[in-house]
Amino acid sequence: MADAAILSIRRAVRGDVEALLSLRALLLDGGPASSYASRNAEEGRNWKAAYRHWLRRTLGSDGRARIVVAVCGEAVVACATGIVDTRPPAPDCLGDRCGWVQSVVVAAKWRRQGVAERLLRALLQWFETRGVAKVVLESTPVALPLYRKLGFAPSHEPLLIRGRR
Template identity: 50%
Template sequence: MEQSFYTVRPASTADLASLIELRAHLLDGTAASYASRTPEDSASWRAAYRAWLASKLGVADNVQILVAEHQESGQIIGCATGLIDQRAPAPGSLSGLSGWVQSVAVAPQWRHRGIARQLMQHLLRWFANRGVASVSLQSTEAAGTLYQALGFAVSNECLLIRQEASA
Protein backbone atom coordinates (compact mmCIF):
# COMPACT_ATOMS: atom_id res chain seq x y z
CA MET A 1 0.00 0.00 0.00
CA GLU A 2 1.17 3.53 -0.73
CA GLN A 3 2.63 5.28 2.29
CA SER A 4 1.79 8.83 1.25
CA PHE A 5 0.46 9.95 4.62
CA TYR A 6 3.23 8.70 6.92
CA THR A 7 7.00 8.37 7.08
CA VAL A 8 8.96 5.47 8.58
CA ARG A 9 12.02 6.65 10.50
CA PRO A 10 14.25 5.60 13.40
CA ALA A 11 12.71 6.45 16.76
CA SER A 12 14.22 9.17 18.94
CA THR A 13 13.97 9.99 22.63
CA ALA A 14 11.21 12.47 21.72
CA ASP A 15 9.10 9.40 20.80
CA LEU A 16 9.34 7.66 24.21
CA ALA A 17 5.78 8.35 25.36
CA SER A 18 4.31 7.32 21.98
CA LEU A 19 6.35 4.10 21.90
CA ILE A 20 5.11 3.17 25.37
CA GLU A 21 1.48 3.84 24.45
CA LEU A 22 1.74 1.82 21.23
CA ARG A 23 3.33 -1.12 23.07
CA ALA A 24 0.49 -0.93 25.61
CA HIS A 25 -1.82 -2.21 22.84
CA LEU A 26 0.17 -5.46 23.06
CA LEU A 27 0.84 -5.65 26.79
CA ASP A 28 -2.17 -4.17 28.59
CA GLY A 29 -5.61 -5.75 28.60
CA THR A 30 -4.84 -8.71 26.35
CA ALA A 31 -4.97 -12.44 27.05
CA ALA A 32 -1.34 -12.95 25.93
CA SER A 33 0.90 -14.85 28.34
CA TYR A 34 3.27 -11.87 28.48
CA ALA A 35 0.56 -9.24 29.14
CA SER A 36 0.22 -7.26 32.35
CA ARG A 37 -2.42 -8.54 34.74
CA THR A 38 -2.69 -5.64 37.17
CA PRO A 39 -2.25 -1.86 37.11
CA GLU A 40 0.98 -2.41 39.05
CA ASP A 41 2.24 -4.79 36.32
CA SER A 42 1.44 -2.14 33.73
CA ALA A 43 3.22 0.62 35.63
CA SER A 44 6.26 -1.63 36.15
CA TRP A 45 6.71 -2.63 32.49
CA ARG A 46 6.15 0.96 31.37
CA ALA A 47 8.90 2.28 33.66
CA ALA A 48 11.29 -0.53 32.70
CA TYR A 49 10.54 -0.07 28.99
CA ARG A 50 11.11 3.70 29.21
CA ALA A 51 14.54 3.08 30.78
CA TRP A 52 15.37 0.40 28.20
CA LEU A 53 14.36 2.66 25.30
CA ALA A 54 16.39 5.56 26.69
CA SER A 55 19.45 3.30 26.91
CA LYS A 56 19.09 1.95 23.34
CA LEU A 57 17.81 4.76 21.14
CA GLY A 58 20.57 6.07 18.92
CA VAL A 59 23.30 4.14 20.74
CA ALA A 60 22.86 0.38 20.33
CA ASP A 61 23.98 -0.89 16.92
CA ASN A 62 22.17 -4.21 17.49
CA VAL A 63 18.77 -2.56 18.11
CA GLN A 64 16.59 -0.77 15.56
CA ILE A 65 13.42 0.92 16.77
CA LEU A 66 11.28 2.38 14.02
CA VAL A 67 8.23 4.59 14.09
CA ALA A 68 5.63 5.50 11.51
CA GLU A 69 4.98 9.23 11.81
CA HIS A 70 1.86 10.85 10.35
CA GLN A 71 3.15 13.50 7.95
CA GLU A 72 0.55 16.15 8.71
CA SER A 73 0.03 15.79 12.46
CA GLY A 74 3.44 14.43 13.48
CA GLN A 75 1.60 11.75 15.52
CA ILE A 76 3.42 8.44 15.95
CA ILE A 77 0.94 5.89 14.59
CA GLY A 78 3.03 2.72 14.52
CA CYS A 79 6.28 1.18 15.70
CA ALA A 80 8.45 -1.92 15.39
CA THR A 81 11.63 -3.12 17.07
CA GLY A 82 14.41 -5.29 15.69
CA LEU A 83 17.12 -6.90 17.82
CA ILE A 84 20.23 -8.76 16.70
CA ASP A 85 21.70 -11.53 18.88
CA GLN A 86 25.00 -13.32 18.45
CA ARG A 87 24.34 -17.06 18.78
CA ALA A 88 26.26 -20.18 17.90
CA PRO A 89 26.41 -20.82 14.12
CA ALA A 90 23.71 -23.09 12.72
CA PRO A 91 22.81 -24.27 9.19
CA GLY A 92 20.40 -21.35 8.65
CA SER A 93 22.77 -18.81 10.18
CA LEU A 94 26.46 -19.57 9.72
CA SER A 95 27.42 -16.17 11.16
CA GLY A 96 25.41 -16.88 14.28
CA LEU A 97 23.63 -13.56 13.86
CA SER A 98 19.97 -13.98 14.71
CA GLY A 99 17.24 -11.37 14.38
CA TRP A 100 14.21 -10.94 16.57
CA VAL A 101 11.23 -8.70 15.83
CA GLN A 102 9.07 -7.43 18.66
CA SER A 103 6.60 -4.72 19.51
CA VAL A 104 5.10 -4.28 16.06
CA ALA A 105 2.13 -2.11 16.92
CA VAL A 106 -0.15 0.26 15.02
CA ALA A 107 -2.67 2.55 16.70
CA PRO A 108 -6.14 0.99 16.26
CA GLN A 109 -7.55 3.81 14.11
CA TRP A 110 -4.64 3.42 11.63
CA ARG A 111 -4.65 -0.36 11.20
CA HIS A 112 -5.18 -2.14 7.85
CA ARG A 113 -3.45 0.62 5.85
CA GLY A 114 -0.11 -1.08 5.23
CA ILE A 115 1.75 0.57 8.11
CA ALA A 116 2.87 -2.66 9.83
CA ARG A 117 3.97 -4.05 6.46
CA GLN A 118 6.11 -0.96 5.77
CA LEU A 119 7.65 -1.07 9.25
CA MET A 120 8.46 -4.75 8.77
CA GLN A 121 9.96 -4.20 5.31
CA HIS A 122 12.26 -1.52 6.76
CA LEU A 123 13.28 -3.86 9.59
CA LEU A 124 13.91 -6.76 7.20
CA ARG A 125 16.18 -4.53 5.08
CA TRP A 126 18.02 -3.46 8.25
CA PHE A 127 18.57 -7.11 9.20
CA ALA A 128 19.71 -8.02 5.66
CA ASN A 129 22.16 -5.10 5.56
CA ARG A 130 23.76 -6.49 8.73
CA GLY A 131 24.09 -10.04 7.43
CA VAL A 132 21.28 -11.48 9.55
CA ALA A 133 19.95 -14.54 7.71
CA SER A 134 17.47 -15.78 10.30
CA VAL A 135 14.75 -13.58 11.81
CA SER A 136 12.14 -14.76 14.31
CA LEU A 137 9.06 -13.24 15.85
CA GLN A 138 6.12 -14.20 18.00
CA SER A 139 2.79 -13.25 16.47
CA THR A 140 -0.85 -12.93 17.27
CA GLU A 141 -3.12 -14.99 15.07
CA ALA A 142 -4.49 -11.80 13.49
CA ALA A 143 -1.04 -10.68 12.30
CA GLY A 144 0.11 -14.11 11.13
CA THR A 145 -1.06 -13.56 7.55
CA LEU A 146 1.04 -10.40 7.23
CA TYR A 147 4.18 -12.12 8.48
CA GLN A 148 3.65 -15.14 6.23
CA ALA A 149 3.25 -12.79 3.25
CA LEU A 150 6.65 -11.32 4.21
CA GLY A 151 8.27 -14.76 4.06
CA PHE A 152 7.94 -15.94 7.66
CA ALA A 153 6.84 -19.55 8.13
CA VAL A 154 5.15 -21.18 11.09
CA SER A 155 7.77 -23.11 13.01
CA ASN A 156 7.29 -26.69 14.07
CA GLU A 157 9.27 -25.90 17.21
CA CYS A 158 7.57 -25.68 20.55
CA LEU A 159 8.01 -22.31 22.24
CA LEU A 160 8.53 -22.84 25.95
CA ILE A 161 8.70 -19.99 28.42
CA ARG A 162 9.97 -20.08 31.98
CA GLN A 163 9.14 -16.89 33.77
CA GLU A 164 10.14 -16.16 37.33
CA ALA A 165 8.44 -13.55 39.43
CA SER A 166 10.07 -10.13 39.08
CA ALA A 167 12.34 -9.09 41.90
Protein backbone atom coordinates (compact mmCIF):
# COMPACT_ATOMS: atom_id res chain seq x y z
CA MET A 1 0.00 0.00 0.00
CA ALA A 2 1.32 3.43 -0.96
CA ASP A 3 1.01 6.62 1.10
CA ALA A 4 -1.78 8.73 -0.40
CA ALA A 5 -0.65 11.78 1.60
CA ILE A 6 2.20 12.28 -0.89
CA LEU A 7 -0.20 12.63 -3.82
CA SER A 8 -1.13 15.95 -5.32
CA ILE A 9 -4.38 16.67 -7.16
CA ARG A 10 -4.30 18.78 -10.31
CA ARG A 11 -6.05 19.39 -13.59
CA ALA A 12 -5.03 16.94 -16.30
CA VAL A 13 -2.84 18.28 -19.12
CA ARG A 14 -2.07 17.05 -22.63
CA GLY A 15 1.03 15.25 -21.39
CA ASP A 16 -1.25 12.96 -19.33
CA VAL A 17 -3.04 11.42 -22.34
CA GLU A 18 -1.32 8.01 -22.26
CA ALA A 19 -1.69 7.69 -18.48
CA LEU A 20 -5.40 8.58 -18.75
CA LEU A 21 -5.83 5.95 -21.45
CA SER A 22 -4.19 3.33 -19.23
CA LEU A 23 -6.35 4.21 -16.25
CA ARG A 24 -9.59 4.24 -18.23
CA ALA A 25 -8.65 0.85 -19.70
CA LEU A 26 -9.01 -0.54 -16.17
CA LEU A 27 -12.74 0.24 -16.55
CA LEU A 28 -13.32 -0.37 -20.23
CA ASP A 29 -11.14 -3.29 -21.25
CA GLY A 30 -13.31 -6.19 -20.18
CA GLY A 31 -13.93 -5.21 -16.59
CA PRO A 32 -16.45 -7.60 -15.02
CA ALA A 33 -18.32 -4.81 -13.21
CA SER A 34 -19.32 -2.89 -16.32
CA SER A 35 -21.82 -3.54 -19.06
CA TYR A 36 -20.12 -0.92 -21.22
CA ALA A 37 -16.67 -2.56 -21.39
CA SER A 38 -15.09 -3.49 -24.70
CA ARG A 39 -16.01 -7.01 -25.74
CA ASN A 40 -13.00 -7.68 -27.95
CA ALA A 41 -9.64 -6.27 -29.03
CA GLU A 42 -11.12 -4.30 -31.92
CA GLU A 43 -13.59 -2.49 -29.66
CA GLY A 44 -10.70 -1.78 -27.31
CA ARG A 45 -8.62 -0.21 -30.08
CA ASN A 46 -11.62 1.80 -31.30
CA TRP A 47 -12.54 3.36 -27.96
CA LYS A 48 -8.88 4.15 -27.21
CA ALA A 49 -8.42 5.95 -30.53
CA ALA A 50 -11.64 7.93 -30.01
CA TYR A 51 -10.76 8.74 -26.37
CA ARG A 52 -7.24 9.84 -27.33
CA HIS A 53 -8.76 12.23 -29.89
CA TRP A 54 -11.30 13.52 -27.34
CA LEU A 55 -8.56 14.08 -24.74
CA ARG A 56 -6.37 16.02 -27.15
CA ARG A 57 -9.32 18.21 -28.09
CA THR A 58 -10.55 18.66 -24.51
CA LEU A 59 -7.45 18.99 -22.33
CA GLY A 60 -6.29 22.55 -21.99
CA SER A 61 -9.59 24.01 -23.13
CA ASP A 62 -11.76 25.96 -20.73
CA GLY A 63 -14.83 24.16 -21.97
CA ARG A 64 -17.45 21.99 -20.42
CA ALA A 65 -15.17 19.16 -19.28
CA ARG A 66 -12.57 18.87 -16.55
CA ILE A 67 -10.36 15.90 -15.78
CA VAL A 68 -8.58 15.90 -12.45
CA VAL A 69 -5.69 13.58 -11.69
CA ALA A 70 -3.80 12.39 -8.64
CA VAL A 71 -0.05 12.35 -9.17
CA CYS A 72 2.85 10.83 -7.29
CA GLY A 73 5.93 12.63 -8.53
CA GLU A 74 5.38 12.59 -12.28
CA ALA A 75 3.16 9.48 -12.34
CA VAL A 76 -0.60 9.85 -12.82
CA VAL A 77 -2.18 7.26 -10.50
CA ALA A 78 -5.87 8.21 -10.56
CA CYS A 79 -8.36 10.31 -12.49
CA ALA A 80 -11.94 11.54 -12.55
CA THR A 81 -13.86 13.34 -15.29
CA GLY A 82 -16.53 16.00 -14.89
CA ILE A 83 -18.74 17.25 -17.71
CA VAL A 84 -21.17 20.19 -17.63
CA ASP A 85 -24.35 19.73 -19.63
CA THR A 86 -27.21 22.17 -20.12
CA ARG A 87 -30.72 21.02 -19.33
CA PRO A 88 -34.15 22.58 -19.01
CA PRO A 89 -34.76 23.70 -15.40
CA ALA A 90 -36.66 21.29 -13.16
CA PRO A 91 -37.81 21.38 -9.51
CA ASP A 92 -34.58 19.71 -8.37
CA CYS A 93 -32.34 21.90 -10.54
CA LEU A 94 -33.62 25.40 -11.29
CA GLY A 95 -30.52 26.38 -13.23
CA ASP A 96 -29.82 25.02 -16.68
CA ARG A 97 -26.55 23.27 -15.81
CA CYS A 98 -26.17 19.66 -14.77
CA GLY A 99 -22.88 17.95 -13.97
CA TRP A 100 -21.87 14.42 -14.89
CA VAL A 101 -19.06 12.48 -13.25
CA GLN A 102 -17.42 9.73 -15.28
CA SER A 103 -14.38 7.50 -15.25
CA VAL A 104 -13.35 7.70 -11.61
CA VAL A 105 -10.36 5.35 -11.66
CA VAL A 106 -7.62 4.73 -9.10
CA ALA A 107 -4.62 2.48 -9.78
CA ALA A 108 -4.74 -0.67 -7.63
CA LYS A 109 -1.97 0.18 -5.16
CA TRP A 110 -3.58 3.55 -4.35
CA ARG A 111 -7.12 2.31 -3.69
CA ARG A 112 -8.93 2.56 -0.35
CA GLN A 113 -6.82 5.52 0.78
CA GLY A 114 -9.14 8.42 0.03
CA VAL A 115 -7.72 9.21 -3.42
CA ALA A 116 -11.08 8.97 -5.20
CA GLU A 117 -12.65 11.15 -2.52
CA ARG A 118 -10.02 13.85 -3.06
CA LEU A 119 -10.60 13.72 -6.82
CA LEU A 120 -14.38 13.93 -6.39
CA ARG A 121 -14.12 16.85 -3.98
CA ALA A 122 -11.97 18.70 -6.54
CA LEU A 123 -14.54 18.02 -9.27
CA LEU A 124 -17.45 19.04 -7.04
CA GLN A 125 -15.67 22.31 -6.28
CA TRP A 126 -15.13 22.88 -10.02
CA PHE A 127 -18.82 22.18 -10.70
CA GLU A 128 -19.75 24.73 -8.03
CA THR A 129 -17.60 27.42 -9.68
CA ARG A 130 -19.41 26.68 -12.96
CA GLY A 131 -22.87 27.22 -11.42
CA VAL A 132 -23.77 23.53 -11.44
CA ALA A 133 -26.30 22.66 -8.74
CA LYS A 134 -27.02 19.02 -9.64
CA VAL A 135 -24.41 16.33 -10.33
CA VAL A 136 -25.18 12.84 -11.63
CA LEU A 137 -23.06 9.70 -11.86
CA GLU A 138 -23.27 5.96 -12.36
CA SER A 139 -21.60 3.78 -9.77
CA THR A 140 -20.11 0.37 -9.33
CA PRO A 141 -21.27 -1.39 -6.14
CA VAL A 142 -17.86 -0.96 -4.50
CA ALA A 143 -17.93 2.84 -4.97
CA LEU A 144 -21.44 3.42 -3.58
CA PRO A 145 -20.33 4.16 0.02
CA LEU A 146 -17.96 6.88 -1.19
CA TYR A 147 -20.59 8.55 -3.35
CA ARG A 148 -23.16 8.42 -0.55
CA LYS A 149 -20.60 9.96 1.81
CA LEU A 150 -20.25 12.84 -0.66
CA GLY A 151 -24.01 13.43 -0.75
CA PHE A 152 -25.08 11.39 -3.78
CA ALA A 153 -28.33 9.44 -3.44
CA PRO A 154 -30.04 6.82 -5.61
CA SER A 155 -32.46 8.32 -8.12
CA HIS A 156 -34.89 5.39 -7.93
CA GLU A 157 -35.37 5.70 -11.67
CA PRO A 158 -34.18 3.02 -14.07
CA LEU A 159 -31.25 3.98 -16.24
CA LEU A 160 -32.03 3.13 -19.85
CA ILE A 161 -29.44 3.33 -22.60
CA ARG A 162 -29.94 3.33 -26.33
CA GLY A 163 -26.85 2.93 -28.44
CA ARG A 164 -24.71 0.70 -30.57
CA ARG A 165 -25.09 -2.40 -28.45
